[in-house]
């Protein structure tokens with residue numbers, strides 16, 4: 077686990093202001109999937125999640141488990157779709173292919189795909205920090221999250237509800253100090 081600064085370009089009136097965010101990141105050494113998170117300076121859920129997924133092109137889809145494991149929390153899943161990236165959410169009640177989860181609002185802020193990698197920065201403004209039966213504590217210094225990666229891009233990558241294949245490349249857990257991800261006064265969450 078390491079911490080890094082994520083740079084986002086924010087256009088305010090005519091001026092361009094480069095805003096450095098406090099983020100926490102996890103990079104899976106096996107698949108190369110890297111996930112980073114920035115949150116606002118709040119004391120409790122609900123709050124928005126500002127995230128970046130970056131992965132080698134060999135990763136067909138990458139996923140993030142908001143509740144730490146696959147079951148019963150929103151799973152944020154992203155995959156390359158031509159030269160952009162589709163970001164969507166799933167929910168699993170059992171250990172098989174999760175179904176689309178419709179209680180979130182996600183806006184992709186930027187994405188790109190090149191010969192070696194794909195990346196997407198997105199804001200989940202609703203439904204990713206709290207859900208039926210759980211929530212993320214933004215002040216917890218050791219929050220457990222999960223990740224997964226598959227070698228297969230979904231068959232219909234332009235369809236956010238398309239079926240996803242098994243996470244054959246990687247899956248597991250990591251812990252984040254969420255106090256390091258807080259951003260007082262940042263406008264990226266709005």
Ligand SMILES: *[C@@H]1O[C@H](CO)[C@@H](O)[C@H](O)[C@H]1NC(C)=O
Nearest residue numbers: 156157158159160189233234
């Ligand atoms: C993929 O992107 C290229 C370049 O922008 C575009 O010409 C092409 O139509 C796109 N293909 C699909 C299937 O969207």
Ligand SMILES: *[C@@H]1O[C@H](CO)[C@@H](O)[C@H](O)[C@H]1NC(C)=O
Nearest residue numbers: 130188190191192193194195
């Ligand atoms: C491809 O995309 C990755 C992820 O955004 C970036 O780090 C890398 O520099 C890009 N490669 C080229 C040749 O632009």
Ligand SMILES: *[C@@H]1O[C@H](CO)[C@@H](O)[C@H](O)[C@H]1NC(C)=O
Nearest residue numbers: 217218219220249250251252
């Ligand atoms: C964080 O929690 C994990 C279990 O999820 C534990 O192994 C680790 O020691 C904890 N780290 C700290 C700093 O408390």
Ligand SMILES: *[C@@H]1O[C@H](CO)[C@@H](O)[C@H](O)[C@H]1NC(C)=O
Nearest residue numbers: 176232234235236237238239
């Ligand atoms: C998207 O995929 C879902 C799940 O396979 C399917 O039910 C739906 O009809 C697809 N939508 C389109 C527009 O193809």
